[in-house]
Amino acid sequence: MSVLFGITLLFLGVLFLNYVVLSTSKARAYRNLDPSAPVCRDGLATGWTILADLGRDALRNAKEPDDGGWVDASNDEAAALARDGGWGTRLRCALQRHVVPAVKPENKSLDYHLGFLEFQENGEPYALVAGxxxxxxxxxxSAMLGNAMQREMHRRSAPVAEIRPVLSQLDALRDHFASGSHYVLVFIHGWRHDARIGDGNVADLRLYAAHAARFLAQRCPLEPSYCDMKVTALYIGWRGARVDEKGLRAYFGNAIGGFFGDLSAGATLFDRKPVSEAVAPAAISALRTIEGVLTKPGTDGAAHNRMIVFGHSLGGNMLATGLKDDLIKAVRRHRFGETLPNVLGNLVVLINPASEATKWTAIQREVWNRTAFHTDANTGPADVARDQRLFPDDQRPVMVSVTAALAFPAGGLRAGDCAWIGLDLDDGYRMAREKIRRRLANTDTMFASGVDYDWATHDLFPTFKFDFRPAAGYLDRVAARIEGRQPAGESCTAGARAGLVARAETLPIRTLALLAETFPFQNSAPEESHTIGNLDPPRPAAGVLADAYPSAAPFGTTHELLGLHAAGAEAHNPYATLADAAIDCPVANRWLTRARMRRQESFGQFWDSEDLAAPAPGLAGQGRPAAQFLHGQHLTGIAPITRANDPFWNLRAFDNALSRHDGYRLTSFICAMNQLVMDDITQAPTRMERMMIDESGMAARMSAP
Structure with missing residues (x-):
């Protein structure tokens, strides 16, 4: 009885801390200072170099480990605030301009705009303030608004009917995008973040924006339309941080404050999840408004704009929630053999989305219902071959989800796999076994040093959904590391038998793992309890790993993403160095078309971005992507669950490409995602380009006599 009372008291204590003592402000905008305010207007005119300037000094003394949890010491708003308190006002501007100066005379400085859209918990936007x-x-x-509109009338020499009042962050952004050529990076943050000054996700977006400016500069000699294109990074802010973790660290230090911050914030994942879903309609509506501005043709009859939308963690859930119905409708209305247009901007990318797999499999089922995947009594080979072309060869990805996966192969090893892998016979599978052995060796190394997978969506999310089996697997891996062995079903390495002391030490952990795995009445529907990137299709009962038999439940992850370097071999490029760093993000035109062509004998299935058909003659910029994309799950015994041209990619990423929950800052990963939008990977018009063409045609028809 006393134990139950203690647990109840602890539970109530955590709730009291989270909702009363440590709670963040429920309705507060952090970046809503009117861009027309003098302090903001001056910054937009000249650009701010303060972060890069202070960052170069900080890098000289930085001692942060360069791993998946890397923290960029050169990209810190708190440092600017400590230098001059006035930055507490400047950095609140709803629209900003930042510059990363080049140190070497042969290089050019990078500049970009940074805008903010913030929403209350009910989805309502915030108004701008003067200051x-x-x-x-x-x-x-009203008086201030009228004066501002009068000034704009005189500046543009336009009648008042053409002047829109600027009341919100969205109004300011709409004016910003109304002229010029723009490359727009949208980032929707997730759990434990907001738009406060010093937030790490705002710093991540600045890192992405500076990278994008560098990539555009590299493309300018080959693609003249990119020479005058300016980067604007757009941060979608909402109350993803329920607990004031920054305040805890400020008062109690990183060690004690960080511990209690992690403990308190851990209980808020599913407190914040419904908020992200409530904000989704407003966020999607705002982005569609911006998209509408970007697709208006310019003076030459075309609009040279691009927009890529990233959603991380619960930000990914926001996008998955807000776009699911649109995507289902698009698939249902899709005409056989035609290109499925993008649903928002040029591409939507979910990074480690904390979202139920059902929000992805609902879309997959719509495609599956229209496609013959294998022959049976009612389906002949001709039907299967015909349905390979539901989407054409020049189909681009519409939505990409990428999650830091746990291990290879998907679903783990089964009894008998290791015996087959160890065979030394020339039976047609020798090369496949060698590849499997190499990948398993990498997995062994990962487990020995600690796997940089996304534990938040792999283990924590299902636990809140009352599915404790992934947590049981985590506990088993902890016990295995203590005992000096590899986890069951994840390796063919025969480790030494653990001693009695180690077994005794791990007994409580193994007992808890067994209890979690066999706990009664838990949620046993993986599509409901697992996240989008952690639902793997079950392996067929027949065959070995080198075979490719169809799964009986062909829903879940569809592709793989691997880095081109060993885990830990690629160093991060700090923000302040990006104008001078030795970065190469090659133009990768037609790579997806060439990958599919290379496998045309199998309708493009199992295409590999590192194995491309010959480049087209006379066309420049036919490089490879900065990371390796694989269609299907190679050497797992499972046939691809999607056709080669499918526009929905659910990527299992290895930790040399994407690691942990927030390890998305490698230059290769940033480049690979942006290549999907910057470059003409299939030579097919995008949705935004179609909208531009449609608007141009409509304007021409309306102006015709």
């Missing part, structure tokens, strides 16, 4: 250095914030009233 400035040493001034109190003031709500914009």
């Amino acid at each position: 400035g250095l040493g001034m109190q914030d003031k709500a914009i009233d």
